[in-house]
Amino acid sequence: MTMFEESPEEFGGERERERPGQRTHLSAAGLRARGWTPVMVRQLLREPDLLLAHPQFRSAPQTPLNRVERVEAAERGEAFRIAAAAAVRRSAAAVARTAVACADGAGKFGCVGRLGHA
Secondary structure (H helix, E strand, O other), X not given: OOOOOOOHHHHOOOOOOOOOOOOOEEOHHHHHHOOOOHHHHHHHHOXXXXXXXXXXXXXXXXXXXXXXXXXXXXXXXXXXXXXXHHHHHHHHHHHHHHHHHHHHOOOOOOOEOOOOEO
């Protein structure tokens, strides 16, 4: 039996072995890459499926991970579509406000270098 054929029970039942090329859980960074916001994670996924200790710094906070199947199921739901559309609108509005602020007062509001305005 290879290390990828062992059952989760052999590891205390709390952790699944990841097969090469097959992701079983997503971190906060993985969720962000798929368009999730922290509020969406709290509202739609609630508690994480797995908490892992940091591999180098044991005193660091545990990393919450969510099962890919559960994330995909949530993404198919109407609540996710509504929340994602609202997040896109808020982000676009924030970018527009920053661009206007930079155009009105170059050098103010921290826009130097950030948007290329001087």
